[in-house]
Amino acid sequence: MYAVILAGGSGTRFWPLSRKKNPKQLMSVFGGKSMLQRTVERVLPLKPKRILVVTNTLQAEESARQLKAYHKECRVDIIEEPVGRNTAPAIGLAASIIARYDPDGLMLVLPADHYIVQEEKFRETVQQAKKAALNGYLVTMGIVPSRPETGYGYIEAEMELRSRGPYPVKRFVEKPNLTRAVEFINAGNFYWNSGMFIWRADVILDNLMAFMPELSAALARLSFSEDVWELDDLNLQIESIYQDIAGESIDFGVMEKADNVVVVPAEFGWSDVGSWGALPEVLEPDPAGNVTINVMEKLAMDAEGCLVYGGGKLTALIGVKDLIVVDTPDALLVCHRDRAQDVKKIVEELEKRGLAEYL
Amino acid sequence: MYAVILAGGSGTRFWPLSRKKNPKQLMSVFGGKSMLQRTVERVLPLKPKRILVVTNTLQAEESARQLKAYHKECRVDIIEEPVGRNTAPAIGLAASIIARYDPDGLMLVLPADHYIVQEEKFRETVQQAKKAALNGYLVTMGIVPSRPETGYGYIEAEMELRSRGPYPVKRFVEKPNLTRAVEFINAGNFYWNSGMFIWRADVILDNLMAFMPELSAALARLSFSEDVWELDDLNLQIESIYQDIAGESIDFGVMEKADNVVVVPAEFGWSDVGSWGALPEVLEPDPAGNVTINVMEKLAMDAEGCLVYGGGKLTALIGVKDLIVVDTPDALLVCHRDRAQDVKKIVEELEKRGLAEYL
Numbered sequence: 001m002y003a004v005i006l007a008g009g010s011g012t013r014f015w016p017l018s019r020k021k022n023p024k025q026l027m028s029v030f031g032g033k034s035m036l037q038r039t040v041e042r043v044l045p046l047k048p049k050r051i052l053v054v055t056n057t058l059q060a061e062e063s064a065r066q067l068k069a070y071h072k073e074c075r076v077d078i079i080e081e082p083v084g085r086n087t088a089p090a091i092g093l094a095a096s097i098i099a100r101y102d103p104d105g106l107m108l109v110l111p112a113d114h115y116i117v118q119e120e121k122f123r124e125t126v127q128q129a130k131k132a133a134l135n136g137y138l139v140t141m142g143i144v145p146s147r148p149e150t151g152y153g154y155i156e157a158e159m160e161l162r163s164r165g166p167y168p169v170k171r172f173v174e175k176p177n178l179t180r181a182v183e184f185i186n187a188g189n190f191y192w193n194s195g196m197f198i199w200r201a202d203v204i205l206d207n208l209m210a211f212m213p214e215l216s217a218a219l220a221r222l223s224f225s226e227d228v229w230e231l232d233d234l235n236l237q238i239e240s241i242y243q244d245i246a247g248e249s250i251d252f253g254v255m256e257k258a259d260n261v262v263v264v265p266a267e268f269g270w271s272d273v274g275s276w277g278a279l280p281e282v283l284e285p286d287p288a289g290n291v292t293i294n295v296m297e298k299l300a301m302d303a304e305g306c307l308v309y310g311g312g313k314l315t316a317l318i319g320v321k322d323l324i325v326v327d328t329p330d331a332l333l334v335c336h337r338d339r340a341q342d343v344k345k346i347v348e349e350l351e352k353r354g355l356a357e358y359l
Numbered sequence: 360m361y362a363v364i365l366a367g368g369s370g371t372r373f374w375p376l377s378r379k380k381n382p383k384q385l386m387s388v389f390g391g392k393s394m395l396q397r398t399v400e401r402v403l404p405l406k407p408k409r410i411l412v413v414t415n416t417l418q419a420e421e422s423a424r425q426l427k428a429y430h431k432e433c434r435v436d437i438i439e440e441p442v443g444r445n446t447a448p449a450i451g452l453a454a455s456i457i458a459r460y461d462p463d464g465l466m467l468v469l470p471a472d473h474y475i476v477q478e479e480k481f482r483e484t485v486q487q488a489k490k491a492a493l494n495g496y497l498v499t500m501g502i503v504p505s506r507p508e509t510g511y512g513y514i515e516a517e518m519e520l521r522s523r524g525p526y527p528v529k530r531f532v533e534k535p536n537l538t539r540a541v542e543f544i545n546a547g548n549f550y551w552n553s554g555m556f557i558w559r560a561d562v563i564l565d566n567l568m569a570f571m572p573e574l575s576a577a578l579a580r581l582s583f584s585e586d587v588w589e590l591d592d593l594n595l596q597i598e599s600i601y602q603d604i605a606g607e608s609i610d611f612g613v614m615e616k617a618d619n620v621v622v623v624p625a626e627f628g629w630s631d632v633g634s635w636g637a638l639p640e641v642l643e644p645d646p647a648g649n650v651t652i653n654v655m656e657k658l659a660m661d662a663e664g665c666l667v668y669g670g671g672k673l674t675a676l677i678g679v680k681d682l683i684v685v686d687t688p689d690a691l692l693v694c695h696r697d698r699a700q701d702v703k704k705i706v707e708e709l710e711k712r713g714l715a716e717y718l
Contacts, residue, residue, distance in 0.1 A: 005457045015675075016673075016675070025556055058698070106661075126505070131705060181682075212471065217659035253601050296689075297712075297717075299705050299706065299709070299713060301698075301701060301705070302698075306693075308691075308693075310691060311692050313687075313690050314375075314689060314690040314691070314717050315690070315691045315692075315710075316375070316690065316691070316692045316693070316694070316695075316702075317693050317694070318692070318693070318694035318695065318698045318701050318702065318704075318705065319694060319695035319697065319701070320682065320693055320694065320695055323693065324520070324681065324684075325684075325691070325693055328672075329688065329690055330655075330672050331672050331673040331674070331675065332667075332669060332670070332672050332673070332675070332684070332686055333673045333674075333675045333677070334667075334674075334675070334676050334677070334679055334682065334684055334693065335675070335677035335678060335679065336667075336677060336678035336679055339660075339661075339677045339678035340679065342677050342678070343659060343675075343677065345677075346658050346660070346675045346677065348674050349658055350658070354658075355656060355673070358656075
């Protein structure tokens with residue numbers, strides 16, 4: 001099995017900590033290791049043959065630096081995208097490389113910026129999913145929902161068989177409103193679409209050919225060295241073929257169209273950590289619901305539900321509620337928790353104003 | 360006329376910017392000059408014979424450094440108190456020194472940490488007050504109230520004469536509740552007690568002898584050098600007599616008891632800048648009521664009534680209202696504007712926890 005880690009995201013919702021050169025997945029959001037490093041460490045016990053990290057040219061150097069220490073245990077290769085084109089091209093690239101070397105090799109596809117609480121259960125789920133993948137299915141990990149979340153897409157499964165799964169996928173559903181989300185939870189056969197997949201390289205390539213012929217044709221132009229893993233030359237070719245590739249998600253491009261998709265129920269404490277607002281879910285708040293990260297000392301008087309990512313300072317909160325405060329050396333964010341999604345708008349505004357040094 | 364500037368305050372309500380060694384009056388709250396420097400510059404056009412700055416030993420060095428440049432225009436002497444004992448002892452000290460040199464010299468007493476908008480009008484008011492002071496009155500500047508403020512003490516004047524003042528003072532009133540404050544405003548003969556005074560040195564010393572005999576006796580123990588202004592030796596003596604001196608305000612100790620008190624109406628845009636919450640009053644807010652100081656760039660989305668004292672950073676506000684955010688190199692404060700008075704409680708808590716490096 002090969003692990004493919006999608007690490008090219010820009011993480012604008014985690015501004016100002018997340019920057020173009022140091023996005024969310026390269027950050028030490030939880031103190032200590034970065035999310036990318038945690039993702040690598042999570043798969044190492046599965047003994048993957050290789051780990052492929054698909055990332056952005058801007059982030060390649062820092063990614064390589066962070067992953068150097070793991071080479072003793074498993075070779076980690078970095079594939080550089082000149083620009084982000086969503087997940088389908090990134091997955092197609094990785095599949096092309098793996099297939100050249102090991103045509104029916106299994107690919108475990110993982111975003112680099114997800115948070116998982118129970119890592120052992122995660123690996124058990126992967127093991128369970130492998131069987132279906134070896135049999136030619138496109139397997140997606142469906143998170144057993146713990147609440148009627150409106151921020152995630154859902155997967156409806158056909159669960160008549162009452163087995164432990166995998167289950168055939170009936171349909172993918174876009175982010176629902178609250179009423180529908182509650183219906184999904186009550187129905188019992190809906191899962192959160194985690195964006196974590198497992199399949200054979202040849203199977204996903206066949207599906208790309210069927211449903212995304214343009215991407216498939218562009219990928220076919222890649223010419224490999226004798227040594228497939230000689231990626232320097234390949235990275236140059238990627239730069240050229242990416243000119244012609246349209247951005248598309250693997251969900252929309254393949255998963256929603258293919259007929260061999262199954263879902264493996266997953267229950268290991270998961271969050272896509274989509275914005276600052278998600279951190280209190282995955283970190284342990286104090287009794288008043290405050291979470292502080294990278295804070296030297298905390299003094300809170302009548303403070304509730306606040307998240308402070310500090311600059312290693314003493315932090316004092318007085319009479320404040322549901323705030324996100326992020327303090328970095330050159331930028332300070334103060335945001336209501338309900339507006340965490342709007343942080344990306346600040347990044348857009350910075351771009352518009354040409355304040356590139358803050359991006 | 361001698362200017363006496365009371366500069367020994369600790370300014371704990373302006374934590375974390377205000378620290379023991381660098382309190383509010385030494386800070387550049389408004390960018391540029393410190394409040395102490397602004398106070399000195401405000402009196403220089405009045406051509407005082409000398410300026411006496413009464414401050415705390417801890418702050419003496421920084422005060423001297425900030426005032427060095429003014430010696431060309433007017434000699435500035437620094438009197439050091441080993442500990443703060445409120446305004447009466449500080450004023451008594453200054454009066455003792457001035458009286459030794461110039462017994463019926465006029466003393467203009469000014470706190471170092473007040474904000475005044477119209478400085479020329481301030482000086483006109485001083486000129487008007489001087490006459491009454493020369494005639495042996497204790498003159499206090501009463502600010503014509505612009506709103507029913509409950510955070511200030513009031514002075515009730517006897518205004519039957521319909522002159523421009525000074526008016527005899529009927530009584531001093533402690534901070535009122537809102538109902539009473541409204542009554543005061545409607546009555547028309549109430550002024551805010553600004554803590555700015557003018558009187559002859561011999562007159563205030565006589566009053567100290569009458570109403571604060573212990574302080575008066577302690578001050579009488581001071582022995583002056585041939586050159587009255589040789590303050591090094593005096594500062595040592597102050598350290599010894601301060602052991603026996605009780606803390607008391609000049610308002611309670613003298614003004615509320617003396618019968619020769621008059622008030623000069625003052626209308627020059629004044630604030631005692633008592634807490635972070637007062638800054639939006641004296642600084643120009645943007646149309647949404649936000650004030651930013653020491654901020655590199657500001658991006659505000661649905662932000663209202665916020666005060667940000669930044670660390671020279673870009674600051675982004677999203678969906679927040681009535682917040683005070685103060686960012687310093689080692690401490691960050693986030694406080695609801697209605698709780699600005701509680702900042703001093705954080706300072707007390709820091710003392711209790713022994714976190715002296717943040718005081």
